[in-house]
Amino acid sequence: MNNNWMMKAVPTAIVLALTSGQAIAHSPSLASPASKQTTAYAVEDKPLAPRDLVKELAADNAAQASVRHLEGTTITLTFSKISLSQGAVLEVSSPSRSEAHRYTSQELAAIFKRYGFFNAVAINGDTAIVRVVYPQGATPGKGDSAILAGYAVSLPPKIHSEMDFSHRRSVSCLKNSHPELYQLSDAIGMLVTKKFNGGTGWLLGTGNAVITNHHVVGGKPEEKVGLIPGQSMWFNYQTKECEPKSDPAATLTEIIKIKLDRLLATSATGMLHDWSLLRLDPLEYREAAIKPIFGGLALSARHPINERVSLIGHGLYKHDRFHPLPDPVQREKRAMLVDYKGKDCTINRSSDFGPDNYASNCESAGGNSGSPLFSMLDDKVVGMNARLGEDRGSEGIRGDYILSQVQNMVIEPETAVMGTGHVKKDYRDFAAFTSPQTFSFKASKLSFSPLVEGRKFTHKSEYSLLKSVAQDNLGKEVPVIFRLAQQNACGVSNLEKTCSKSGPTTLSIWIDPQENAASVPQGNSVVSWLPIAVKSNGKLIANQMLHYQYSQYQPQKSPFNQKHTVVKKTLKSTGENALVKLIETDNFRSGITAVRPGEGPLAETPIDNIFQDGDYAGMTPLVAEVVNQKTGKKFVLNLRAGLINSCTVVVSARGNWTPMNSSACKKARPGVNNFTSGSVYALRQDNTHLPSGRYTGLLPLMVRQWDTRATQPVELALDYLVK
The missing domain is CATH 2.40.10.120 (Thrombin, subunit H)
Structure with missing residues (x-):
């Protein structure tokens, strides 16, 4: 196997892995000073060598960093300075994006003017992902900066009391x-x-x-x-x-x-x-x-x-x-x-x-x-x-x-309000071209109703419309129109129709870009909530709380600019299954992330977000917008990404894009020539929805080596034929 990485790397410090008071940093400038771990308190402050994320832009519109503390149960990022151009946002999320929190440049400016520092909302788990995102086509201003100075981590407790707390x-x-x-x-x-x-x-x-x-x-x-x-x-x-x-x-x-x-x-x-x-x-x-x-x-x-x-x-x-x-x-x-x-x-x-x-x-x-x-x-x-x-x-x-x-500052402080509870929460990323997001309910005979006061469904023949109000990049409130449909034993319908037959129900939610072009123009993104009450036979079974981000960008346009050394690859299919190899290295800790929300994972892939079927099980899902060259109509092309290395080849031919642990892998395969090979696959079984014709598109990706902190932008041209 080739001992060099498959492409010329652009080194940049992207990820810090931290454990019990010391940083495992592969760049000396990023190592945090060792600190004595206390056994009495579970929250510890961890300073980092200040790093300006704006200077680490991996693409025109996004820079990403990850902070991890082994055994941590929450991570709270601290910034000593943030100054962003209008329209830019700071986003902090979990790796799986089960939770994400966004802050506009105006919001951050007001906080720094008053306090001189900023702590983001705590992220559950041992890893927090932070991104600085600019509107598509925009570049940072001369004075822009986002300096990550440290974090606070909560750890499992070390002292347990023998006192009785059973009461x-x-x-x-x-x-x-x-x-x-x-x-x-x-x-x-x-x-x-x-x-x-x-x-x-x-x-x-x-x-x-x-x-x-x-x-x-x-x-x-x-x-x-x-x-x-x-x-x-x-x-x-x-x-x-x-x-x-x-x-x-x-x-x-x-x-x-x-x-x-x-x-x-x-x-x-x-x-x-x-x-x-x-x-x-x-x-x-x-x-x-x-x-x-x-x-x-x-x-x-x-x-x-x-x-x-x-x-x-x-x-x-x-x-x-x-x-x-x-x-x-x-x-x-x-x-x-x-x-x-x-x-x-x-x-x-x-x-x-x-x-x-x-x-x-x-x-x-x-x-x-x-x-x-x-x-x-x-x-x-x-x-x-x-x-x-x-x-x-x-x-x-x-x-x-x-x-x-x-009593003069609160509305009816002597009056209680009974909430309905029954929370079911999801976070989803929407883009203009993405497929509907689905939510499954085992119960039958369902009915749906908006939970925001004054909101009502507008029912069309095959779907219903529901308005949400979101915050855009500039901090303004803008309307977002969602489409919703249900599929059950009676078929696909809007949310007004009821089905008397027993069986599970799938709720589909999606966004039509044309209906939202005025409020969410190209290059913009919005965040908000969409709460819906779900009842079965009139009894509440769930308040489905959808926390969402909707991004409007041009999928056919590359986010990389001329200053980046971009590797260009082509995935071409003549009607059969096809693949293109992106990684060829002896480094086990290599992986891939999407660059834009809606196209794939923006961080390491969580284990539960992989395909489970057939010979191509265990792979990471990616999607891209493609255009039918004859009709000009736009469709979604479903792709899979997977790794083969000297560990996974023993158990399975492929694995997802989660980086491997090199020490564990070498222990599993002593004396074997170590290698990692990574590819993107286009499978006919995933794209049966496409009519006959030739489809073209572009998928920007970022290949990473997690121990050397090297990154490489990749433009993957798509040329897919359906006979």
Whole structure:
């Protein structure tokens, strides 16, 4: 095998792999200083040698970097400077793009003007992908920069307490015993501030208002209005069942992360009056239907003494309360109805901190700051936890006092809203040419309804239309029109028609570029939510929350410019299966990513995102727009990408594009000439939808070597014949 890479590499530091306080960096300038790992706290700050992502643009419109910390459970990226031209955006996501968060240049400019730094929303898992994206055809301005300075990582806890915490039950345990309180608890979320530190917050009343402790989010009394950089509220963070026997992390529900927008008011008076009033991002709050799905709590004007109460929040579980360990696996929502002695939780006296405070035997822990204290008589909030108390008890701010402070700033603070729950969340990338995104439901006789207030379906003969409002590259709100159809035992139809036959249903959602050309022009992209209630025989089975990005670009135009050394390849088929080889190397850690959303994975391919069928199983899916040369009509060509190397050849002829681990591979095949060969395949079985004719197109790709950090742009010309 050729010991050289298949093409001249353009070296650039793209990926950092990090573990337990030290960086495994293949460029000395990128190595972070070693830091002593603590065993008492699970959040650690990791500085990095500053790197300007704008200077690492791999194409005209996108630069990408990856930060990984082995065993990390969340990654929060920190930027010391961001200055981007109008229309450029910063995007932080997980490798599989199961979650992605985007920030416009205007939003970032306002944050840096006020704070001088920026922390992105924490990404679950051990890897965060960050991209700087410019509109198609645009180039960075002279002063543009995006300097990644470090990250914070939350790690599995190292200290476990021998104290008994069996009285702190998963909130799912309330489903049968206290159904109304369980439903109201949907309004409680985990606040993630600065790193993974934070506490608990809860939606109040019938509008966009969140209450928590001042010490959770900070702020000064004179700062009645202020942006909150990179802070978020995590809804639906709980186990699916009561006290799961398996690892709680494996039974968590689908978390909904919504950005916090502003600090509206705060007491900022230390322990005496420890409260703050916040607002969620208005567009996300509205378009994700947060109030209809998660509801809101009601403050009580009463202050009950020796009356049963319960404390619900995101406190730490099974750890020494004096050594808080903010590990996300340990922060799922829990309820305390009794203390550690088995006695009912009550407000048993006034606090020594003053008449506006209370003391309770109900236990709290790190992360319970801001947790609501409910009356068990009427399920209204009678207090908010603020600190630890005597004998494993807690203390906090009286609910009637908080009501007196916020009642003129909150819509109906004494009125509760019951959310509907039943969240099913997905993130999807849409492009102008991509095939419909599908969602499967096992139940039959389904009906669908929009969850955003005032939205209705417009039904056509074979599909329905639904409007969403999204944020574009400039930070403006623009309409996006979706098409939706259902396929069941009765066939394909719009969402108005019902099917009396039993059987599963597939919901298809797609975007017609012509219907959105005015609001999302070429070179632009938008992000938002599309929530839909799904019922079977009139009973709610899921609130399908689709978090989406829609990108409008010219698929036939290359994103690379003349300053890049671009390798050009051609994949040509004369009607049969065809392939083109892109990688020929002795390096095991070679892989490929797409350059533009909608065409394929933008990072390492997750194992569950591969083909499973036949001789070509285990391969990565790619798609490209192609044009019928006779009719001029546009279609989608489905492709597969796969690796063959001296490891996978033993078990399977091909593998997906996930980079191999070289040490494990050599151990599996000692004494074998090591090699990696990578190809893109066009298979007839994947493209039976194409009519007869010749199709041409272009697919830009980025080939990477993960240990040398070398990258190589590739333009793959497509010439596909259907006889």
